[in-house]
Amino acid sequence: xxxxxxQVSKRFGDMAAVEDVSLTVGDGELVALLGPSGGGKTxxxxxxxxxxVPTSGDLLVRGERVNDVPVQRRNxxxxxxxxxxxxxxxxxxxxAFGLKIxxxxxxxxxxxxxxxxxxxxxxxxxxxxxHQLSGGQRQRVAIARALAPRPSVLLLDxxxxxxxxxxxxxxxxxLVRLHRELHVTTLFVTHDQEEAMEVSDRIVIFSRGRxxxxxxxxxxxxxxxxxxxxxxxxxxxVLELTVRQGVARLNELAFPAHGVPEGGTLRVGFRPYAVxxxxxxxxxxxxxxxxxVYFLGVQMRLELETPSGLxxxxxxxxxxxxxxxxxxxxxxxxxxxEYRVLSTGSDGLAPEVSTVHTASHWAEGI
Amino acid sequence: xRRVLIGLAVAFVGVFLLVPLANVFAQAMAKGWPAYQKSLGxxxxxxxxxxxxxxxxxxxxxxxxxxxxxxxxxxKFQFRGKALLITLIDLPFSVSPVVSGLxxxxxxxxxxxxxxxxxxxxxxxxxxxPGIVLATLFVTFPFVxxxxxxxxxxxxxDAEQAALTLGASGxxxxxxxxxxxxxxxxLYGVILCNARAMGEFGAVSVVSxxxxxxxxxxxxxxxxxxxxxxxxxxxxxxxxxxxxALVTLGLKTWLERRQAIxxxxxxxxSPSLP
Numbered sequence: 001x002x003x004x005x006x007q008v009s010k011r012f013g014d015m016a017a018v019e020d021v022s023l024t025v026g027d028g029e030l031v032a033l034l035g036p037s038g039g040g041k042t043x044x045x046x047x048x049x050x051x052x053v054p055t056s057g058d059l060l061v062r063g064e065r066v067n068d069v070p071v072q073r074r075n076x077x078x079x080x081x082x083x084x085x086x087x088x089x090x091x092x093x094x095x096a097f098g099l100k101i102x103x104x105x106x107x108x109x110x111x112x113x114x115x116x117x118x119x120x121x122x123x124x125x126x127x128x129x130x131h132q133l134s135g136g137q138r139q140r141v142a143i144a145r146a147l148a149p150r151p152s153v154l155l156l157d158x159x160x161x162x163x164x165x166x167x168x169x170x171x172x173x174x175l176v177r178l179h180r181e182l183h184v185t186t187l188f189v190t191h192d193q194e195e196a197m198e199v200s201d202r203i204v205i206f207s208r209g210r211x212x213x214x215x216x217x218x219x220x221x222x223x224x225x226x227x228x229x230x231x232x233x234x235x236x237x238v239l240e241l242t243v244r245q246g247v248a249r250l251n252e253l254a255f256p257a258h259g260v261p262e263g264g265t266l267r268v269g270f271r272p273y274a275v276x277x278x279x280x281x282x283x284x285x286x287x288x289x290x291x292x293v294y295f296l297g298v299q300m301r302l303e304l305e306t307p308s309g310l311x312x313x314x315x316x317x318x319x320x321x322x323x324x325x326x327x328x329x330x331x332x333x334x335x336x337x338e339y340r341v342l343s344t345g346s347d348g349l350a351p352e353v354s355t356v357h358t359a360s361h362w363a364e365g366i
Numbered sequence: 367x368r369r370v371l372i373g374l375a376v377a378f379v380g381v382f383l384l385v386p387l388a389n390v391f392a393q394a395m396a397k398g399w400p401a402y403q404k405s406l407g408x409x410x411x412x413x414x415x416x417x418x419x420x421x422x423x424x425x426x427x428x429x430x431x432x433x434x435x436x437x438x439x440x441x442k443f444q445f446r447g448k449a450l451l452i453t454l455i456d457l458p459f460s461v462s463p464v465v466s467g468l469x470x471x472x473x474x475x476x477x478x479x480x481x482x483x484x485x486x487x488x489x490x491x492x493x494x495x496p497g498i499v500l501a502t503l504f505v506t507f508p509f510v511x512x513x514x515x516x517x518x519x520x521x522x523x524d525a526e527q528a529a530l531t532l533g534a535s536g537x538x539x540x541x542x543x544x545x546x547x548x549x550x551x552x553l554y555g556v557i558l559c560n561a562r563a564m565g566e567f568g569a570v571s572v573v574s575x576x577x578x579x580x581x582x583x584x585x586x587x588x589x590x591x592x593x594x595x596x597x598x599x600x601x602x603x604x605x606x607x608x609x610x611a612l613v614t615l616g617l618k619t620w621l622e623r624r625q626a627i628x629x630x631x632x633x634x635x636s637p638s639l640p
Contacts, residue, residue, distance in 0.1 A: 049531055050531075051527055051530070051531070071527075071530045071531055072530055072531075072533045072534065072535065073533075074531075075533075076531060077531070078527075078528065078531040080524045080527070080528055082522075082524050084524035084525045084527065084528040085525070085528075086525055086528075086529070086542075086543055086546075086547075087525070087547060088546035088547055089546075097529065097532050097534070097542070098532035098533055101532060101533045101534045101538060102533055145528075145532070146531070146532075149532065149533065
């Protein structure tokens with residue numbers, strides 16, 4: 001394995017930025033550290049780089065404890081969110097900096113920088129100063145500079161944060177390609193779940209300094225460990241129901257109570273795609289009106305409003321939307337095909353979040 | 367309205383700045399070029415020029431080093447008492463130069479705190495060059511630090527941290543990354559520091575002792591010649607300081623323009639936000 005964190009914590013004064021995080025990253029993996037801002041993900045990245053020292057716990061790189069190894073000797077490439085290019089140096093000198101510091105022979109520096117300029121599509125820009133480059137070019141220089149001394153790990157802090165939406169998409173694809181070619185172990189920080197899902201092999205989800213879940217994009221989407229993850233990755237409808245006569249109810253919706261005592265509460269969540277909608281009022285057991293239609297390209301997002309005023313979000317393909325004769329304002333019938341129990345009672349624990357309950361379960365339960 | 371205001375400003379600058387400045391040169395040349403040359407060639411005047419250059423040569427490098435260290439500490443680190451340190455750096459600006467001079471007399475003078483101790487070891491500070499250097503150091507201390515602190519704070523420390531992750535030592539980072547990015551501001555501070563070091567009168571006057579040809583700096587020499595009604599001599603010496611002032615002004619303007627260009631580049635450097 002390439003990087004290992006063992007029960008790492010970091011406190012700044014009284015504030016715990018990172019708490020008891022254990023994580024291993026394998027050789028050549030591309031891993032996203034995902035979470036809302038202030039979640040501690042950048043601090044984790046900076047600790048791996050040696051820019052911050054853990055308050056407790058062990059940090060291992062290739063099996064060696066590096067807590068006390070100074071940043072200069074960790075051989076880690078770090079790309080700052082601001083890129084932090086040396087503005088008084090040319091593109092060539094920026095990329096060559098790490099090699100010059102290591103007293104690499106001049107011919108070798110020229111060969112390596114030339115190779116990186118080609119690989120990053122920066123040929124002919126070697127003599128430019130950073131302020132003469134576009135945002136995307138600057139980012140590529142920053143990554144090339146970090147990779148020049150052949151680091152064992154590449155760390156990127158919000159690599160797509162500072163560019164506009166269109167370039168962002170290109171950069172994502174480019175990063176995936178680059179990683180496939182170079183196969184350097186790469187960790188990047190992002191607060192954008194879509195970005196994390198699209199780019200990485202594995203996602204590490206942080207919230208308030210704690211590690212919430214680690215898994216492949218599919219795992220964290222389909223089997224979220226808790227409500228935070230379920231809500232953070234993708235859209236989730238959440239309902240809080242009260243148990244009466246063995247059934248959890250909220251207005252016209254009812255779910256099996258799963259052993260929750262009478263008067264207790266049950267929180268359930270379901271993805272928009274799990275809601276089936278039909279213009280035929282007899283097809284599904286529940287009634288609603290299509291309150292709002294959002295056109296997203298291939299997909300449509302619908303807001304359903306039940307007679308009692310509950311609003312549910314659903315997603316449907318445009319083809320299906322047209323085929324089923326749906327339109328804004330019409331009455332429809334619907335059912336919830338699958339859902340998860342997020343928590344029972346007030347303890348907030350969710351032993352069964354990862355269990356998917358299907359409509360058939362549900363029918364039996366009621 | 368516009369014309370009146372501009373006219374007033376120009377008239378004010380003309381009457382209070384340009385005319386007197388021109389007058390300095392006119393008075394210096396009042397008895398012709400040979401008299402000007404002769405009065406500048408007076409041994410005591412030459413000695414005062416030498417002393418002034420020597421004092422600047424001591425103070426400017428020292429304040430350059432102190433200023434960079436202080437600015438680095440303030441801009442790049444968070445620590446307790448930082449606000450106090452910034453206030454203290456500014457102290458010489460708010461204290462009257464005469465008081466700054468007296469501080470050193472009280473410290474190192476014959477009747478001062480360290481007087482007897484220094485006397486016993488035959489070390490003379492007050493009424494000698496060390497005292498002049500100390501007083502000048504004190505009054506010129508803020509120039510470099512004040513110039514660098516806002517510049518370094520605005521630049522943040524990302525570039526330095528990037529250099530560290532690339533394997534650079536602290537010194538290499540300073541030399542290759544920090545110093546080039548603040549060089550114009552640094553030069554600007556040095557020029558202001560130098561101008562003040564050469565022109566300082568009050569603080570130096572208190573500690574110097576006014577010994578002609580020994581502890582008299584150029585401004586003190588001018589004052590003495592003036593008191594002795596030697597108009598040509600006084601104004602000839604004054605013309606040297608005036609020339610220094612004009613050169614400083616020219617350099618300052620040029621540097622400000624360089625800095626503005628660099629700053630505009632720096633702005634472009636920050637990535638465009640979506």
